[in-house]
Amino acid sequence: NAGVTQTPKFQVLKTGQSMTLQCAQDMNHNSMYWYRQDPGMGLRLIYYSASEGTTDKGEVPNGYNVSRLNKREFSLRLESAAPSQTSVYFCASSERREAFFGQGTRLTVV
């Protein structure tokens, strides 16, 4: 079972570049999430989607957009990357209780 799959695993961007982080889950979960984790800190919610076709802002949405393409896929887009967006990004999915996480994307913006 793949669980939650994120691509890419690593990425280096120049300031101002754009990119999309992809996430797919095969557990038929309704809810999906994007978090960022900065060194020594917990997970901060960027956006979440409670079901296909719906998205909502989390704690730190500025500079990001999301698309819930279908029940399986939830993508995160950085339109104009900034050094402050250097972080590890985790996608997760859940069905009421436990959240299952992808392996993370390490993004560096230079």
Next chain:
Amino acid sequence: QKEVEQNSGPLSVPEGAIASLNCTYSDRGSQSFFWYRQYSGKSPELIMFIYSNGDKEDGRFTAQLNKASQYVSLLIRDSQPSDSATYLCAVNPGGKSTFGDGTTLTVKP
């Protein structure tokens, strides 16, 4: 005030000792509470969840919840070097978890 606060750590215990990790939360309406373990460079994985006041035991792990005091803790008995990791407390009001900053535990052989 942060919504979820954990002891800042790092916490170091000798092998075989009890490790105690603590978490407080601010939303009195919170109903579900989770402890995740995160090894360095890896993604978080769930180790315990608790919904009701009192204790919940699973092997060497015990989660304790006191809703009146807005406090949840995790005890790890007979700590092993393999327990060395960062432990994240998460509170799930309304279906989206809010995480604490984590407590890093080191178990020394």
